[in-house]
Amino acid sequence: MTAISVLPLNQRLALDHFDIDDGGSHILVNQESCASRSLGPLLVAVCPAGVYSLNGVGQVDVEYAACLECGTCFAAVPEGTLSWHYPSGSCGISFREG
Amino acid sequence: MPEPDFDAIVVGAGPAGCVAATLLARAGHQVVLIERGSTPGSKNLSGGVLYGRVLETVFPDYAAEAPVERRITKHTTTFLNADSAVSIDYWAKSLAKPVNAVTVLRAHFDEWLASQAEEAGAFLMAGVRVDELMVESGQVVGVRAGEDELRTRLVVAADGVNSFLARAVGLRGTPRQEQVALGVKGVLRMDPKTIEDRFGVRGGEGAAHAIVGDCTKGVAGGAFLYTNKSSLSLGVVMRLDDLIAKGFKSSDIFEHCYTHPGLAPYLDGGELIEYGSHLVAEGGLEMLGEVSSDGLIVIGEAVGLTINSGFAVRGMDLAIGSAIIAARLADAALRHGDTSAQALDYRQRLLGSYIGQDLKTYAKAPAFLHRNRLYSDYGMLAAEVFRGVFSLDTTPRQHLLKCAREAVRGSGVGYRKLLADGLAGVRSL
Ligand SMILES: Cc1cc2nc3c(=O)[nH]c(=O)nc-3n(C[C@H](O)[C@H](O)[C@H](O)COP(=O)(O)OP(=O)(O)OC[C@H]3O[C@@H](n4cnc5c(N)ncnc54)[C@H](O)[C@@H]3O)c2cc1C
Numbered sequence: 001m002t003a004i005s006v007l008p009l010n011q012r013l014a015l016d017h018f019d020i021d022d023g024g025s026h027i028l029v030n031q032e033s034c035a036s037r038s039l040g041p042l043l044v045a046v047c048p049a050g051v052y053s054l055n056g057v058g059q060v061d062v063e064y065a066a067c068l069e070c071g072t073c074f075a076a077v078p079e080g081t082l083s084w085h086y087p088s089g090s091c092g093i094s095f096r097e098g
Numbered sequence: 099m100p101e102p103d104f105d106a107i108v109v110g111a112g113p114a115g116c117v118a119a120t121l122l123a124r125a126g127h128q129v130v131l132i133e134r135g136s137t138p139g140s141k142n143l144s145g146g147v148l149y150g151r152v153l154e155t156v157f158p159d160y161a162a163e164a165p166v167e168r169r170i171t172k173h174t175t176t177f178l179n180a181d182s183a184v185s186i187d188y189w190a191k192s193l194a195k196p197v198n199a200v201t202v203l204r205a206h207f208d209e210w211l212a213s214q215a216e217e218a219g220a221f222l223m224a225g226v227r228v229d230e231l232m233v234e235s236g237q238v239v240g241v242r243a244g245e246d247e248l249r250t251r252l253v254v255a256a257d258g259v260n261s262f263l264a265r266a267v268g269l270r271g272t273p274r275q276e277q278v279a280l281g282v283k284g285v286l287r288m289d290p291k292t293i294e295d296r297f298g299v300r301g302g303e304g305a306a307h308a309i310v311g312d313c314t315k316g317v318a319g320g321a322f323l324y325t326n327k328s329s330l331s332l333g334v335v336m337r338l339d340d341l342i343a344k345g346f347k348s349s350d351i352f353e354h355c356y357t358h359p360g361l362a363p364y365l366d367g368g369e370l371i372e373y374g375s376h377l378v379a380e381g382g383l384e385m386l387g388e389v390s391s392d393g394l395i396v397i398g399e400a401v402g403l404t405i406n407s408g409f410a411v412r413g414m415d416l417a418i419g420s421a422i423i424a425a426r427l428a429d430a431a432l433r434h435g436d437t438s439a440q441a442l443d444y445r446q447r448l449l450g451s452y453i454g455q456d457l458k459t460y461a462k463a464p465a466f467l468h469r470n471r472l473y474s475d476y477g478m479l480a481a482e483v484f485r486g487v488f489s490l491d492t493t494p495r496q497h498l499l500k501c502a503r504e505a506v507r508g509s510g511v512g513y514r515k516l517l518a519d520g521l522a523g524v525r526s527l
Contacts, residue, residue, distance in 0.1 A: 004366050005357065006353050012370065015370065015373055016372060019136070042342065045342075045346065048348040068376075070281075071259070075338060076338060089134050090224075093140075093374070094135065094140040094141075095204065095205045096140075096372060097372045098144070098207075098208070098374070
C-alpha cells in the first residue's frame with residue numbers, strides 16, 4: 001500500500017467559498033496578554049485554517065478572511081486573549097457540502 | 099410593554115432550530131427562524147451519520163424526501179496503527195428497514211429542514227446574525243440583530259456548540275478544553291460504483307467507519323470515514339485539551355490521516371472538493387448547564403447535547419429530540435401566557451426523557467475516553483495478537499491465550515491496567 005497525497009492547506013482553503021466581511025475582522029488579538037503568556041504558538045497550532053501566524057516583531061497576525069468559524073482558537077486561550085465573534089450575517093465561510 | 103412581533107423567535111437553523119420552528123408553527127404560533135448563514139446549513143458541518151428514528155416522528159418520510167446520502171447498514175470500528183489495523187465490522191439487513199441511520203451533508207440537509215419549517219408557516223430570516231438577547235427585568239423579551247430589535251414571548255436558542263447567546267446572559271459558562279473537540283473534515287468526490295465496491299455495500303446503502311489510533315497521531319479522539327452518494331466524508335476529531343497538550347498542528351493531523359497508508363485503499367482517486375472545521379461538544383451530562391430562563395429555552399448542542407460512545411457520535415438526533423420536547427413545552431406555555439422558566443419546566447422534562455437517560459447511561463464515557471492507552475497501546479496490542487495468529491513464519495504456533503499473553507507482556511500495558519480499562523469500558527460505554 002502506498003500513501004496518497006493531499007492538497008496543501010492554502011489549496012484546500014481555495015476550494016471553499018468565502019464572502020469577506022467588509023465590516024473588518026471578526027477576530028481581534030490582545031497582543032499584550034498574548035505575548036505575556038506566549039500564546040502565539042498555541043493559536044498557530046490549533047487553528048485548522050492557518051489564520052494565525054507570528055510576525056517578525058513577536059506579534060500575532062490574523063488572516064480573518066480564511067476563518068472557518070469553528071471557534072477553536074477562542075476555546076483554546078484564556079478569556080481576554082481574543083475578541084472573537086461570528087462574522088456579520090451572510091459573511092464568512094459558506095459550506096456547499098458541510 | 100410593546101406588543102411582541104412574534105410568539106417565538108428561534109435562533110439557528112440547524113436540526114434543533116428547524117425542528118422547533120416547524121413544530122411551533124404547526125401548533126399555530128407566529129414563529130421566525132433566524133439564521134446567520136446566507137442559506138440554512140451553509141455554516142454547518144458534521145461527520146454526517148444521522149440516527150434518524152427521532153426525526154421520523156416529525157417528518158415520517160424524511161428518508162425518502164430529504165436530501166439524504168446513503169442508508170447506513172454497515173458500521174466498522176477500527177484500531178489503526180502506523181502499519182497495521184484491527185477492525186470490527188457490523189453489517190445488518192435490519193438496519194435498512196426501518197432506516198436506522200443515514201448520512202447527510204449539512205449544507206443540503208439543513209436547507210431542506212428549514213424549508214419544512216417554512217412550509218409549516220415559520221418565517222425564515224437567513225443571512226441575519228443575532229447579536230444579543232434583549233433582557234428586561236430578568237425576562238428575555240427579544241433579540242437584537244444590528245439595528246433591528248425583534249420582540250417575542252419566547253426565544254428558542256438553537257445556536258449550536260459555541261452557544262454565545264446563552265453564555266452572554268450567564269446561563270452557561272465557557273466550556274473547558276476537555277469538553278470540546280475540534281473536527282477537521284474533507285469531502286472527497288468519488289463515483290458511486292467505486293464507493294460501493296470499496297466499502298462493500300450495494301444499492302444506495304452505505305458504511306460508516308469509526309477509527310481510533312494513529313489517524314490522530316494518538317491525540318484523544320478519532321477519525322471518521324463515511325460514505326455519501328457520490329462522495330466520502332473524511333475527518334479527524336481531536337479533544338482540545340489533548341491536542342494542545344501534544345502540541346501538534348491540527349491541520350497536520352488532518353493531513354496525516356488523509357495520507358495514512360491504512361486508508362489509501364478507500365481514498366485513492368478521490369478528489370477533495372471541500373475542507374472545513376467545526377467544534378463538537380464532548381462533555382456529556384456534565385456539560386449540560388442551565389437550559390432555560392424566563393422567556394428563554396436552549397436546545398441542541400447549545401446546551402452541550404452530544405454523546406460520544408466511542409463507537410458513535412450523536413448530536414443531530416439529540417438536537418432534534420430536545421427540540422421536540424422544548425416545542426411541546428413552549429406550545430403549552432405560550433397558550434397559558436406564561437413563559438417563565440418555572441412554567442416551561444424544561445430541565446426536568448429533558449432529564450426525564452430518553453435523552454436525559456442516555457446522558458446518564460453514558461455519563462462516565464467522557465472520563466473513560468480520557469484514558470490515553472485507547473489511542474495507541476490497545477491498537478498495537480490487538481494487532482500483535484492477530485500477528486501471532488496469522489503471521490505463519492514456519493515457527494511453531496501457540497494457542498490464542500498464549501499469543502494474547504505475550505502480546506500483553508510486550509505492550510507494556512500490564513494486566514492490571516488492561517483489566518481496569520476493560521471493566522471501565524463495559525461499564526461506561
Ligand atoms: C466533525 C463533527 C462530526 C460530527 N459527526 C456527527 C455525526 O456523525 N452524527 C451526529 O448526530 N452528530 C455529529 N456531530 C454533531 C452534530 O453536528 C451537532 O451536534 C448538531 O449539528 C447540533 O445541532 P444544533 O441544531 O444544535 O446546532 P447546529 O447544527 O450547530 O446549528 C446551529 C445554527 O445556528 C446558527 N447560528 C449560530 N449563532 C447564530 C446567531 N448568533 N445568529 C443566527 N444564527 C446563528 C448557525 O449558523 C447554525 O446554523 C458532529 C460534529 C462535528 C463537528
